[in-house]
Amino acid sequence: MQGQGPRWYARTLGLLALLAIGLPLHASAGDYPERTIKIVVPFPAGGPTDVAARLIAQSLATRFGKGVVVENHPGAGGRIGAKVVAAATPDGYTLLLGGTNVNAIGAIFTDLGFDPVKSFAPIAVVCIDSLAIALSPRVPADNFKEFIVYAKDHPGKLKYGASPGIYTQFAGEYFKLKTGTDILFVPYKGGAPAVTDALGGHIEMVVNNKSNLLPQFKDGKLKALAVTSKERWPELPQTPTMREVGILGFPEEVLFGLLAPAGTPRAIVMRLNSAVNEALRSAEVRASLDGIGVDVRAGTPETFAAALDEQAREWKRVIEETGIQVE
CATH class of the missing domain: 3.40.190.10 (Periplasmic binding protein-like II)
Known part of the structure; x- marks a missing residue:
């Protein structure tokens, strides 16, 4: 023990403190998941968010060999369900199927009891709608x-x-x-x-x-x-876009993606990202999403975070222009 001064003792005490409160010394996804994962959908069953969540849940269950359940917590424009996940332990076992409405537009609201952006760790975009x-x-x-x-x-x-x-x-x-x-x-x-x-x-x-x-x-x-999409829907080639009829400034896309509570270990976020992107490469999943009229959009946690940030700016501009009062 000779030669180990105050700095060594301080570090040792810090590590002991982490052990005392049960925090992991090294964030690892080696054994993840060890139990059932829950995906919270902040809207009623049957809508596009719910359908996308159930497709991803089924794919994750197959890939992980563990149960993945979907729970619907509708209300307040998705903010009730989002609050449930924001308050959950950041261990990868409680996730949110969010995106444009919950995390981008949600950032415009105040006094929610959580931050729609900072309270979450983006995992992966699942699909886009218009x-x-x-x-x-x-x-x-x-x-x-x-x-x-x-x-x-x-x-x-x-x-x-x-x-x-x-x-x-x-x-x-x-x-x-x-x-x-x-x-x-x-x-x-x-x-x-x-x-x-x-x-x-x-x-x-x-x-x-x-x-x-x-x-x-x-x-x-x-x-x-x-x-609202940039191009006409292939299913309705005769229907114009907003831009074509002279209405500029409409946000073109609606994002749906998977998020975890902020503080979730990076290794777990990346394991989930890899599993989601693998699922999105499945012909079966792609066909199912195409069947409800949405487009697959895979990517990294960083691209998802950047897309949400851009959408938050777009929708904030729309709200400011219209003068809608949000609480």
Whole structure:
């Protein structure tokens, strides 16, 4: 023990303190996972977030040889479920299927009890979606120009539906701002009931994801007015993009990805990233995601973090331009 001075003793005491509180001295994914992994979906079952989560859960279970369960914690635009994960132990056993709505747009809100960006460690993007403006079949307009004329001829009399406090509402308000139309916003607890009311003619317009609207467009039950993506949807080559109809500045993509609580060991994050990307190379998983109208987007934790940061800036601009009040 000779020659070991105060600095050595300080370091030794620090290591003993870590042992005393049960923290690992070396972050390792060598034995991970040793038990069931939980993926929290902050939206109701059946939506695109839920479907993507269940596909990834099944793939991870196969690759890891351990159970992977999906739990739905809907409410408050996804922020209830996100808070559950933010407060979880950062050990890789509680994950979040988040993305644009929860982590990018969520960063605009205050007093959430967690930070939608800093409380999470991005793992991997799973897929991307886009939005569309859809019309009820009862609306006497068959294209963008006709609808704008009709809406301006009936100010304050038309209604559109979306979930409040998420990108579908913000997109609807941005549409109104850029077209100079006065369309009443009707809040819904989810995209499905808004689509149902549009089908029944109770509202004239609905803003929602491609994954929710594409089946209705294919069956001719709703009219596709315009899409937010950079290019036209291959399934609807006749439907223009927002840019083509002269509305600039719409965020083009909606991200879905897997995140862990901040502080999760890097080795575990990278093992999960590798497993997710491997799953996304599977023809079966790609076909399933394509079947609900979303596109596979694999990548690193860093590319996911950068994409969320960019989307946070884009949606903040949209919210500021529209003057929507968020709490």
